[in-house]
Amino acid sequence: MDIDYVAEILEGSPLAMARVMTWLENEDERARSCMEKIYPHTGNAYVLGITGSPGTGKSTLTDGVTWQLRNKELTVGIVAVDPSSPFTGGALLGDRIRMTRHSADPGVFMRSMATRGYLGGLAQFTRGAVKVLDAGGKDFVIIETVGVGQDEVDVMRVADTTCVVLVPGLGDVIQSMKAGIMEIADIYVINKYDRPGADQLFAEVQFRVDQDSSIKDRSWVPPVIATVAVEGKGEDDFLEAITAHRTYLEQSGKLLEKRRNRIHEETLQMIHHELFRIIRERLTKDSRIEQMVEEIMNHKLNPYNVVEKVVDEWLPASRLK
Amino acid sequence: MFSEKDLEKIKAGKKKWSEVTLAKTLSKAPEKKVKTTWSGIPVETLYTPAEIAGLDYESKLGYPGEYPYTRGVQPNMFRGRFWTMRQYAGFGSAKETNARYRYLLGQGQTGLSVAFHLPTQAGYDSDHPLSMGEVGKVGAAIDHIGDMRILFDQIPLDKVTTSMTVNAAATVLLAMYLSVASEQGASWDKVGGTIQNDVLKEIICRGQYIYPPKPTMRLTVDLIEFCQKNVPTWNTISISGYHIRESGSTAAQEIAFTIADGIAYAEACAARGIPVDSFAPRLSFFFNAFTDVLEEVAKFRAARRVWAKIMKDRFKAKDPRSMMLRYHVQTGGVTLTAQQPLNNIVRVALQTLATVLGGNQSLHTNSYDEALCLPTQGAVTVALRTQQIVAEESGACVTVDPLAGSYYVEYLTDKIEAEVEDYIKKIDAMGGTLTAIEQGYIQKEIQNSAYLFQKSIDSGERAYVGVNKYIMEEPPVTDLLRVDMKVGEEKAAELKQWRAKRDKAAWQKALDKLREVSKTDANVMPTVIEAVKAGATVGEVCDVWREIFGQYRPKEFIS
Amino acid sequence: MAEKKIKIIVAKPGLDGHDRGAKLLSRIFAEAGMEVVYTGLRQTPEMIVEAALQEDADVVGLSSLSGVHNYFFPKVVELLKAKKLGNVLVVGGGIIPLEDIPTLKKLGIAEIFGPGTSTDTIVGFIKANVKSK
Structure with missing residues (x-):
């Protein structure tokens, strides 16, 4: 008997949620019709993003927040993204280890995912996974990613509240604060606060936040929270900051604005992704792309007229001449 | 040890030998691919x-019984007394294990070594849900002082020395042991x-942790401090490299990380205000012995x-x-093969020889069937006899540190010493052992060695008899x-009775x-001690601390 | 459609702390292109099956050196079936007497890899026997 995945997801079935996520990962066509049908049931979950360099204790923090949320009887979905090896294509997904205490709790669904080098962008896929959890009835969805590269910044745009985790002694603060982090961080967490250099890091981050806020005249000034996640210290402050940011977004109307922007961006990206997918598939199917490359190499063609030709071929009406 | 002139001569001689005599041989037949010790130290011709x-x-080098103890901690080593032959044993109920102990003592074994089942080590009673399937499996099921009484029934605790492998719950089991000793009328200053009690290596590699590092270290030091005042000849901790080696480290890493743990314990004791000469003489160690005899001998000498x-x-x-540095040795469990298991007798014999030539204080020899199951009585007997043959017949015990002065062994000793000191320096620079463990440095180093070793076996580069070379079809081993x-x-039913029978008010x-x-x-x-006397079980005492200290949530590092 | 990856859960059931093999194989599986979820120690069969469910795993690899395989391995298979995950390939390794293997296989464990098995053999078996979903 075939499983009605849509109905099952809406009832919160982990089996169905897990399978549709796999289809999303594999860019399997079966995902699309499911996503279309569950879409009307999304938009209820609050989405939290947690990012930071490897070794900052993100999983432990995620575990702590999950614990706090469960104590308030809120259900939680987690998507933990770890990098794939560019050499072997494999991945070690270790975040589950830190979440052992939730592993028998039906109120928590956790999915580990590898970055895989998605041609369509990791963000595309993460968005899908978040929607599945959202439609599956999770009150909170937490996305956890490693690093602060462009991919991660894109992923974080999916979140309503984004937390950037830093630790003393990694020395990457200034670098990461330059690299677009200031733009996405709603909350800073200084984890492993029992380590030397914590106070200094705190002051440094606070200084940059103040500086940035005074220039940009922000209505939300990101708080800086100190935690020792392995001991559960600061977990409640962290949750309080999240709640405060949520309240701010809701009361100021920024949540709707944020979500509208997100739909705008997402829709454009999805169109881009789909067009790209179709064209890529056709060009690779009969090795046409290889012929083109050959001809460009031999200077018979150039990339500019190839682009024009390809686009005209499939989208003749789209060109504004 | 040699004059400049002699050394010049030897260097020139070796050069000539290498260019003429050796070169001639090499031109006719190439050498084997692997030219390293088992741990991978490059070795010259x-x-x-x-x-x-x-x-x-x-x-x-100096002299045995004198600093720096390279040649041994006793002046005449085995010319006086052999090492303590101490077979780690325990399975099923306390009663079955007691019977095995009395058999072993009857066969000439000179000390006991208790294997507790995993629930006891992890601080759970036998009827806890996590104990399902584990009761009595890899050791004796000991839940309360009543079990401890049966375990040592008719074994005088002031005459036999006992080693107990329990770490995070060490305080509880020692409390039971001391209480039983008192009941037998043994005075604590005669109990040896x-x-x-080594919780750090549980976090590094053995997995029987209960509490986070800080509170678990506090319990470790509590035990050390208590014994220093009340049980003067008790070895309060056995700082263990055995399991580090089993999880894949090299010989040098085994020593380096064990000594790093040792430094952490010594620092913790010093921080408690115990003078170094009050606790340090009772620190003991526990190492592994693999089959590469000369590397192992060098390792023990360097460690001292x-x-x-x-x-x-x-x-x-x-x-x-x-x-x-006084230590117990167990021969390498991971070196044993499930294939052609009788070959393991030979491996254990070589490992025993390596241990004795290295100058140990006590030894457990593994049984040849341990890659298949718990050791059978017949296999345990062969293992014990292996020690007795090396002691009585091999000639290894007739003089002290017989391999000293071997150019190769001295070279390896220096080499391992240098590698160990390098690691200690690195760990110090990270902020000490606890930080190195927390950051997964030690774990990753061990895993990486395990990985490289596995690759060399998979590729056939390194030969392993019966595993990737000299393989043969064989029928499954039965019995x-x-x-x-x-x-x-049965244990769950017994526990129910135990809890019903005890004086509720006193227990509470x-x-x-x-x-x-x-x-x-x-x-x-x-x-x-009061609690276990009042009938509190291992699980109940450990639960009190779980409530106060929390539980250790492991971080696993896979490199 | 993007390339499919084999997703494998590597788990240590029970209280046994010997995880050298489990960690080593996790690394080897990742190098063989699989996506590996290592659960850590002290897993109950329920926890392992919940992980397989949420991760939509293709394979569950169990490692046991404390003699509890006859209890834990079949229990995992049984719970997987109860969660409609009968398609998941279950393999095991550790200290497992050869004479136990026929029974374990009858109870649904696809293969048992004893000490000394080459890692290529294990990877090869998984790749050949994993079922599509």
Whole structure:
């Protein structure tokens, strides 16, 4: 008997949620019709993003927040993204280890995912996974990613509240604060606060936040929270900051604005992704792309007229001449 | 040890030999691919005085029983008394294990070594849900003082020394042991033995942790402090490299990380205000022995030298006993193969020889069937006889440190010492052992060695008899020792009775008191003794601390 | 459609702390292109099956050296079936007497890899026997 995945997801079935996520990962066509049908049931979950360099204790923090949320009887979905090896294509997904205490709790669904080098962008896929959890009835969805590269910044745009985790002694603060982090961080967490250099890091981050806020005249000034996640210290402050940011977004109307922007961006990206997918598939199917490359190499063609030709071929009406 | 002139001559001689005599042979037949020790230290064709030119006899080797103890901690080593032959044993119920102990003592074994089943080690009672399937499997099921009484029934605890492998729950099991000793009428100053009590390596590699590092270290030091005052000849900790090696480290890493743990314990004791010469003489160690005989001998010699130096220079010990690295050895469990299991007897014999030539204080030899199951009685007997043959027949015991002065062994000893000191430096620079463990540095180093070793076996680059070379078809081995699943049910029923029978009020009072004392900085040992006497089980005592200290949530590092 | 990856859960059931093999194989599986979820120690069969469910795993690899395989391995298979995950390939390794293997296989464990098995053999078996979903 075939499983009605849509109905099952809406009832919160982990089996169905897990399978549709796999289809999303594999860019399997079966995902699309499911996503279309569950879409009307999304938009209820609050989405939290947690990012930071490897070794900052993100999983432990995620575990702590999950614990706090469960104590308030809120259900939680987690998507933990770890990098794939560019050499072997494999991945070690270790975040589950830190979440052992939730592993028998039906109120928590956790999915580990590898970055895989998605041609369509990791963000595309993460968005899908978040929607599945959202439609599956999770009150909170937490996305956890490693690093602060462009991919991660894109992923974080999916979140309503984004937390950037830093630790003393990694020395990457200034670098990461330059690299677009200031733009996405709603909350800073200084984890492993029992380590030397914590106070200094705190002051440094606070200084940059103040500086940035005074220039940009922000209505939300990101708080800086100190935690020792392995001991559960600061977990409640962290949750309080999240709640405060949520309240701010809701009361100021920024949540709707944020979500509208997100739909705008997402829709454009999805169109881009789909067009790209179709064209890529056709060009690779009969090795046409290889012929083109050959001809460009031999200077018979150039990339500019190839682009024009390809686009005209499939989208003749789209060109504004 | 050699004059400049002699060394010049030898260097020139070796060069000539290499270019003429050796070159001729090499031109006819190439050498094998692997030219390293089992741990991967590169090895040359020939060692001469030139490779150990810097070795100063008096300061680096010296004399047995004297600093830096490279040649041994006793002046005449095995010419006086052999090492303690101590077979690790335990399975099923306390009663079955007691019978095995009495058999082993009857066969000439000179000390006991208790294997507790995993629930006891992890601080759970036999009827806890996590104990399902585990009761009596890899050790004796000991839940309360009643079990401890049966375990040592008719074994005089002031005559036999006992080693107990229990770490995070060490305080509880030692409390039971001491209480049973008192019941037998044994005075504590006559009670001797060792408790493993090494919680750091549980976090690094063995997995039987309960509490986070800080509170678990506090319990470790509580036990050390209590014994220092009340059980003067008890070895309060067995700082263990055995499991580090089993999880894949090299020989040098085994010593380096064990000594790093040792430094952390010594620092914790010093921070408690215990003078170094009061606790250090009772620190003992536990190492592995693999089949590469000469590498192992060098490893043991290097370990003694490094530890002596650390205790003298870093901890300012004055008492020579503080500087002596005394250790138990177990032959390498992971070196045993499930294929052609009788071959393991030979491996264990070589490992025994390596241990004895290295100058140990006690030894457990593995049984040849341990890659298949728990050891059967026949296999245990062969293992014990292996020690007795090496002791009585091999000639290894007739003089002290017989391999000293071998150019190769001295070279390896220096090499391993240097690698160990390098690691200690790195760990110090990270902020110490606890930080290195927390950051997964030690774990990753071990895993990486395990990985490289596995690759060399998979590729066939390194030969392993019966595994990737000299393979043959063989019928499955039968008549294995099995522990009946019924032990679990029986133990659960017994526990129910135990809890019903004890004096509820006294039990509650003792646990309440334990809870209060544990929240302060006071030593918990006296209160733990009261609690176990009042009938508290291992799980109940450990639960009190779980409540106060929380539980260790492991971080796993896969490199 | 993007390339499919084999997703494998590597788990240590029970209280056994010997995880050298489990960690080593996790690394080897990742190098063989699989996506590996290592659960850590002290897993109950329920926890392992919940992980397989949420991760939509293709394979569950169990490692046991404390003699509890006859209890834990079949229990995992049984719970997987109860969660409609009968398609998941279950393999095991550790200290497992050869004479136990026929029974374990009858109870649904696809293969048992004893000490000394080459890692290529294990990877090869998984790749050949994993079922599509």
